Amino acid sequence: MEKITLNHITKIEGHAKLDLAVDKGQVTKCxxxxxxxxxxxxxxxxxxxxxxxxxxxxxxxxICSCAHVIAAISAIEDALDYKPTKQTHELRVLLxxxxxIRSHATHLYFLALPDYLGYESAxxxxxxxxxxxxxxxxxxxxxxxxxxxIGGRDLHPVSATIGGWLKVPExxxxxxxxKELESSKExxxxxxxxxxxxxxxxxESDTEWCALVNKNEYAVLKxxxxxxxxxxxxxxxxxxxKEYHEPRSTANFVIRAGHRYAVGALSxxxxxxxxxxxxxxxxxxxxxxxxxxxxxxMNTIAQAIELVHCIDHAIxxxxxxxxxxxxxxxxxxxxxxxxxxxxxxxxxxWHEYTLxxxxxxxxxxxxxxxxxxxxxxxxxxxxxxxxMVNKKKEQIVxxxxxxxxxxxPCFSCSAHFLEVNWQ
Numbered sequence: 469m470e471k472i473t474l475n476h477i478t479k480i481e482g483h484a485k486l487d488l489a490v491d492k493g494q495v496t497k498c499x500x501x502x503x504x505x506x507x508x509x510x511x512x513x514x515x516x517x518x519x520x521x522x523x524x525x526x527x528x529x530x531i532c533s534c535a536h537v538i539a540a541i542s543a544i545e546d547a548l549d550y551k552p553t554k555q556t557h558e559l560r561v562l563l564x565x566x567x568x569i570r571s572h573a574t575h576l577y578f579l580a581l582p583d584y585l586g587y588e589s590a591x592x593x594x595x596x597x598x599x600x601x602x603x604x605x606x607x608x609x610x611x612x613x614x615x616x617x618i619g620g621r622d623l624h625p626v627s628a629t630i631g632g633w634l635k636v637p638e639x640x641x642x643x644x645x646x647k648e649l650e651s652s653k654e655x656x657x658x659x660x661x662x663x664x665x666x667x668x669x670x671x672e673s674d675t676e677w678c679a680l681v682n683k684n685e686y687a688v689l690k691x692x693x694x695x696x697x698x699x700x701x702x703x704x705x706x707x708x709x710k711e712y713h714e715p716r717s718t719a720n721f722v723i724r725a726g727h728r729y730a731v732g733a734l735s736x737x738x739x740x741x742x743x744x745x746x747x748x749x750x751x752x753x754x755x756x757x758x759x760x761x762x763x764x765x766m767n768t769i770a771q772a773i774e775l776v777h778c779i780d781h782a783i784x785x786x787x788x789x790x791x792x793x794x795x796x797x798x799x800x801x802x803x804x805x806x807x808x809x810x811x812x813x814x815x816x817x818w819h820e821y822t823l824x825x826x827x828x829x830x831x832x833x834x835x836x837x838x839x840x841x842x843x844x845x846x847x848x849x850x851x852x853x854x855x856m857v858n859k860k861k862e863q864i865v866x867x868x869x870x871x872x873x874x875x876x877p878c879f880s881c882s883a884h885f886l887e888v889n890w891q
Contacts, residue, residue: 470489470490470491470857470861471487471488471489471490472486472487472488472489472490472861472864472865472868473485473486473487473488474486474488474865474868474869477869477872483502483503483879484500484501484502484503484872484877484879485500485501485503486498486499486500486501486849486868486872487499487501488849488853488868490853490854490857493854493857494854495850495853495854498846498847498849498850498853499714499716499846500717500842500845500846500849500872501714501716501717501718501719502717502718502719502838502842502879503717503718503879509524509525509527509528509832509834510832510833510834511832512524513525513821513829513832514829514830514831514832515828515829516828516829517827517828517829518544518547518548518630518801518821518823518827518828518829519544519629519630519827520829521540521541521543521544521819521821521829521832522536522537522538522540522541522544522628522629522630523537525537525539525540525819525834526540526624526625527624528834528836529878530623530624531571531574531813531878532567532571532812532813532814532817532836532878533567533623533624533625534563534564534566534567534615534619534625535564535567535810535812535813535817536817536819536834537619537624537625537628538560538563538564538628538689538808538810539808539809539810539812539817539818539819540808540819540821541560541628541629541630541808542689542806542808542809542810542819543806543807543808543819543820543821544630544806544808544821544823545630545631545799545806545808546806546807546808547804547805547806547821547822547823548630548799548800548801548802548804548806548823549802549804550630550631550797550799552631552632552797553632553794553797555636555789555791555792555794556632556633556794557689558785558789559618559633559636559637559785559789559791560628560689561688561689561781561785562614562618562782562785562786562789563614563615563618563619563625563628564688564689564810564811564812565614565688565778565781565782565785566610566611566612566613566614566615566618566619566782567611567614567615567812567813568611568774568778568812568813569607569608569610569611569614569775569778569779569782570607570608570610570611570612570615571611571813571814571876572607572733572771572772572774572775572778572813573604573607573608573611573659573775574604574608575771575813575873575876576604576659576663576768576771576772576775577590577600577601577603577604577659578590578604579873579876580768580873580874580876581593581600581662581663583866583869583870583873584666584667584870585597590604600658600662603655603658603659604655604659606652606655607652607655607656607659607775610645610648610649610652610779613645613648614645614649614782617637617641617642617645618637620634620635629796630796630799631796631797631798631799632794632795632796632797633794633796634796636791636792636793636794637791638791639790639791642786642789642791643786645782645786646783646786646787649779649782649783649786650783652779653747653776653779653780653783656772656775656776656779657747657751657776659772659775660751660754660755660769660772660773660775660776661751661754662772663755663768663769663772664751664754664755664756664757664769664772666768668756668763668765668766668768668769669763669765669852669867669870669871670763671763671764671765671848671851671852671855671871672762672763673730673762673763673764673844673848673851674762674847674851675727675728675729675730675762675844675847675848676695676696676697676724676727676728676729676730677695677696677729677730677731677734677735677738677739677760677762678693678694678695678724678729678730678731678735678816678840679691679693679694679731679732679735679736679738679739679740679811679815679816680692680693680694680736680809680810680811680816681693681694681699681739681740682740682743684743685743686736686740686743686744686777686781687736687740687811688781688810688811689810689811691809691811693705693708693809693816694739695724695725695729697725702807702809702818703807705807705809705818708724708725709722709723709724709818709835709840710722710723710724710726711835711839717842719838719839719842719879720835720839721839721842721843722835722839722840722842722843723843728843728844728847729840729844730764730815730840730841730844730875731814731815731816731837731840731841732767732770732814732815732837732841732875732876733767733770733771733773733774733813733815733876734761734764734766734767734770735815736770736774736811737752737757737759737761737770737773737774738759738760738761741759744773744777745776745777745780745781746780747776747780748773748774748776748777748780751772751773751776752773755769755772755773756769757769757770757773764844764848764871764874764875765870765871765874767874767875767876768874771813771876801823801825801826801827802823802825803823803824803825804822804823805820805821805822805823805831806820806821806823807819807820808820812837813837813876814836814837814838814841814875814876814877814878815837815838815840815841816837816840817835817836817837818833818834818835819832819833819834820832820833820834836878837878838875838877838878838879841875841877842877844875845871845872845875845877848871849868849871849872852867852868852871853868
């Protein structure tokens with residue numbers, strides 16, 4: 469019996485472990501675990517005021533801080549029956565796009581690309597692939613600048629709040645962002661060409677690909693959660709999405725209607741490619757990605773295509789939005805439950821909060837994209853490994869890690885939501 473234990477899976481966000489055993493070509497054990505320390509954010513926000521949720525949950529992860537801020541604000545506003553103004557919504561979309569640009573660029577070049585070029589790290593690639601890494605840094609920079617201008621700083625944005633923005637950007641800043649985005653477009657297109665030129669394993673995941681779908685646009689902050697088996701409104705999510713705990717992991721596993729499922733860039737393209745920007749559609753047509761796709765390795769190409777789309781969408785907002793100074797809305801506090809569901813770099817993110825009549829948080833639930841993908845990654849490994857049993861152990865490890873990284877997992881985000889009994 470061959471046993472493989474990966475105590476530290478490299479080039480991912482956070483920490484994870486894999487225990488694998490193969491006997492006579494059959495996988496007898498396959499256990500993927502998040503091994504981050506649990507920080508119990510769902511418990512930490514209990515007893516705090518409604519306006520504290522987004523500030524606290526931002527600290528779940530630096531990479532995804534904007535995502536948690538906007539999802540938390542959306543959930544609280546839903547509980548208070550408040551609908552943001554068009555300007556507030558557009559600026560929230562722009563903030564989210566900035567984070568997706570920098571996150572995709574980081575994953576593609578620094579975490580995924582070394583696998584396909586035969587290097588252990590991006591640092592080892594640098595002497596030969598200097599131009600490519602410069603493209604990565606340019607894309608990361610523009611994403612960071614969007615977050616800084618709109619959110620108030622590079623990480624854990626401070627400008628976004630319940631009912632609007634504490635500070636909005638000047639029109640001149642929007643124009644400067646537009647110019648920077650336009651100058652970064654070529655780097656994004658080169659990224660698409662690069663990742664379309666790589667050779668990907670032929671593998672199809674036996675899963676359901678799920679994403680928010682908006683009938684009018686490529687979904688970011690609005691949409692209906694959609695799977696091959698149907699759709700459901702966010703208020704019904706607990707009837708369809710179930711979390712369960714494995715003692716070996718500090719992250720919950722998630723299933724939809726009793727089955728594993730996947731979220732992320734590939735899921736979004738599977739449902740909404742018709743809403744891509746014209747240039748992103750051109751990149752899709754030139755790529756090796758044929759939709760709908762069941763191959764998780766294609767998530768890297770999907771992210772590259774989204775880079776072009778996100779830049780185009782961000783340019784449109786910077787160009788057309790005439791920013792006005794709007795006071796933060798005065799919202800009447802009341803008891804209620806609200807749900808925020810948005811699309812973020814790694815897939816669909818859920819925040820839910822229950823408030824009492826004083827605006828105190830009495831209940832919270834957070835489901836991250838990686839938690840939703842965790843079971844799917846594990847079962848994909850189980851299905852894929854038998855095709856590699858004749859390879860050396862070192863090669864098998866490389867291929868397993870490549871499969872894990874194709875999902876762009878963030879175990880830092882997934883490991884902090886185990887429920888706590890505070891009674």
